[in-house]
Structures are given as C-alpha cells and as structure tokens.
Amino acid sequence: MTQFGDGALIACDRLVRIYQAEGIEVQALQGLDLTVGKGELTALVGASGSGKSTLMNILAGLDVPTAGSVRVDGHDLASMSARQRLAYRRSTVGFIWQQTARNLLPYLTGTQNVELPMRLAGAPGQARRSRCAELLEALGVAHCGPRRPDQMSGGEQQRVAIGVAIANSPSVLLADEPTGELDSVTAATVFGALQTANSALGVTVLIVTHDPAVSSMVRRVIAIRDGRTSTETLRAAAGDGTADDLGHAVEYAVLDRAGRLQLPREMTEALGMRDRVRLEQNPDHIGVWADSANGDRANGNKANGHGNGHAAGRDSAGRDSAEGAR
Numbered sequence: 561m562t563q564f565g566d567g568a569l570i571a572c573d574r575l576v577r578i579y580q581a582e583g584i585e586v587q588a589l590q591g592l593d594l595t596v597g598k599g600e601l602t603a604l605v606g607a608s609g610s611g612k613s614t615l616m617n618i619l620a621g622l623d624v625p626t627a628g629s630v631r632v633d634g635h636d637l638a639s640m641s642a643r644q645r646l647a648y649r650r651s652t653v654g655f656i657w658q659q660t661a662r663n664l665l666p667y668l669t670g671t672q673n674v675e676l677p678m679r680l681a682g683a684p685g686q687a688r689r690s691r692c693a694e695l696l697e698a699l700g701v702a703h704c705g706p707r708r709p710d711q712m713s714g715g716e717q718q719r720v721a722i723g724v725a726i727a728n729s730p731s732v733l734l735a736d737e738p739t740g741e742l743d744s745v746t747a748a749t750v751f752g753a754l755q756t757a758n759s760a761l762g763v764t765v766l767i768v769t770h771d772p773a774v775s776s777m778v779r780r781v782i783a784i785r786d787g788r789t790s791t792e793t794l795r796a797a798a799g800d801g802t803a804d805d806l807g808h809a810v811e812y813a814v815l816d817r818a819g820r821l822q823l824p825r826e827m828t829e830a831l832g833m834r835d836r837v838r839l840e841q842n843p844d845h846i847g848v849w850a851d852s853a854n855g856d857r858a859n860g861n862k863a864n865g866h867g868n869g870h871a872a873g874r875d876s877a878g879r880d881s882a883e884g885a886r
C-alpha cells in the first residue's frame with residue numbers, strides 16, 4: 561500500500577498543533593497536508609496567525625505536533641527521541657529566522673559562524689575551511705569572512721546565516737520570513753542567495769514570506785489559511801528554465817485524503833457561494849455552482865435550507881461559475 565507523501569522529502573499528513581494558553585485552546589494547525597519534493601524551492605504565504613511559523617517550528621524539530629504525522633527525509637518527527645531530535649537539527653535541517661541577530665553569534669566572525677556547525681559535527685579543519693570559503697563565495701559574502709555580525713549589513717548577515725544553515729549540507733533549508741526586516745533591494749540579494757542554495761548547492765528550500773516579490777519569483781507558492789494548506793500557485797517554465805523565466809501562473813487547491821477541498825474566498829464570494837454548492841460531474845472536470853437556494857437566503861427570503869435549486873436558476877448561475885479542477 562502506498563503511504564501519503566511517498567517519495568516526497570517533506571510530508572505532513574493531517575497535522576494538528578493545539579496550544580493551550582491560560583486555559584484557552586488555540587488551534588494553530590488544523591489538519592494540514594503538505595508534500596514537498598526533493599530539490600523544490602517553495603514559498604509559504606498566509607495571513608498573520610495562519611500557522612506558518614508553527615509549521616516551520618515543527619519541521620525544524622523545535623516543536624512537536626499535537627496529532628497527525630510529519631516526515632522529513634525519512635525522519636518521523638512526531639516520534640523522535642531527544643537525541644535523535646538533536647541529530648536531526650544538526651544534520652537534516654537548516655533554519656533561518658527573520659531576526660537577523662538571532663541567526664549568528666555576535667562575538668564570532670562570519671567564517672567562525674559558518675564553521676561552528678561543522679565543528680560541532682566533528683568535521684576536520686581543512687574540510688571546514690574549504691567548505692566555508694566555498695559557501696561564502698557562492699552566497700556573495702566572501703568579504704564578510706573576517707567580519708563580526710555588527711560589521712555586516714542586515715542582508716549580509718542573512719546571507720552568512722544561509723551559509724551557517726547549510727554548512728552541514730542539510731536536506732532542507734527552512735527560512736521564516738528571512739527578508740522581513742530588510743528593504744526590498746537587500747531582500748532581493750538574500751532571496752538570490754536562497755536561490756543559489758537551492759539551484760547550485762542542491763538544498764530543498766521552504767520560505768515563509770509576506771513579500772510579493774519573493775512569492776512571484778518561485779515556481780510554487782502554497783497558501784496557508786486557518787491552519788490548513790488551502791491553495792497553491794504553480795508557475796510553469798516558459799522556456800529556458802532560468803529564474804526570470806517564470807511563465808503563466810495556475811492556481812490549485814489542495815485535495816486532502818478525505819476529498820475535502822477549500823475554495824478560495826475571493827472566488828466563492830464573487831459568486832455568492834456559501835453553506836452549500838452544487839456539483840456536477842463531467843467527463844474531464846467537476847463543475848461547482850452556487851446553490852440558488854443560497855441566493856434566496858442571502859436576499860433575506862426563505863430561510864429554508866431544503867429547497868434544491870431550480871433548474872432555471874442553476875443554469876443562469878452556472879454560466880459564470882467556477883469550473884472545478886481538471
């Protein structure tokens with residue numbers, strides 16, 4: 561039997577995270593499904609409080625889910641021992657925080673910061689030095705090797721931080737709003753370094769971002785809404801496969817294993833869809849129409865949920881309604 565997310569590098573299956581704060585339950589993740597393949601560069605977007613950081617902290621091995629399963633590169637994160645968790649954080653994932661000051665040790669130079677995780681992993685001196693030089697060069701911050709963080713700009717600190725995060729060649733690089741504290745020009749250099757980590761150094765990258773410039777430059781953008789993945793936008797390559805060559809964007813919705821589908825609010829509201837929609841099976845797609853009975857209720861008439869739409873109403877409503885996924 562195939563398992564959910566087989567072959568994916570990251571597979572979250574019905575992930576739930578409930579926080580208890582002063583007797584109040586906060587459901588930060590409410591059955592989130594997500595798969596990310598090896599080598600992908602993916603952006604995660606969503607309103608404040610939608611659960612993005614909660615998900616990143618779980619993927620980073622810093623937090624555990626309340627329910628559901630999560631696997632990253634073969635590691636089952638819900639059932640790791642403390643020792644396995646530490647090893648996981650050292651070698652399988654790299655992490656970059658929004659706060660530049662949180663990513664680097666202030667009293668170490670750029671080189672010492674990047675070498676530190678390799679030192680902890682027991683890498684020999686020569687290997688450390690050459691890997692560090694290679695990384696700083698690739699990330700465009702070779703000049704920051706001898707400098708301490710307070711002698712670097714915010715963007716330089718973030719790029720050195722990427723070097724620290726991927727020093728031990730992790731399978732996944734997680735970045736939670738890495739450009740959140742930067743101006744747009746600096747943000748672009750940091751995003752460029754994340755692209756380099758992905759394309760030249762082969763790391764799978766997952767970026768949480770509010771920055772429309774970032775989300776418009778990646779092929780896959782996943783939207784989280786109310787603790788669930790709701791829609792994703794995929795951009796097909798138009799031709800030569802370069803970073804600038806992002807073609808037509810197509811929006812997708814996540815279909816979970818129970819067959820649930822969340823329709824984007826912008827689409828449903830525009831068509832007056834609520835409470836219930838009418839479905840129509842076609843040979844190659846599913847049609848979704850506003851239930852005409854809803855329209856009546858919305859207008860304040862017939863507060864009666866039993867009336868099925870009448871044929872004529874359906875037809876006229878059907879003309880401009882959303883057509884389901886092919």
Ligand SMILES: Nc1ncnc2c1ncn2[C@@H]1O[C@H](COP(=O)(O)OP(=O)(O)OP(=O)(O)O)[C@@H](O)[C@H]1O
Pocket residue numbers: 579580581586587588606607608609610611612613614615
């Ligand atoms: N330690 C905690 N204790 C209680 N509630 C929490 C805790 N951490 C997060 N939450 C709540 O969980 C929900 C999701 O929070 P999360 O930080 O994941 O959101 P986010 O999508 O990262 O938002 P932002 O874009 O503002 O960073 C929010 O309602 C938040 O208040």
Ligand SMILES: [Mg+2]
Pocket residue numbers: 612613614736
């Ligand atoms: Mg957050």
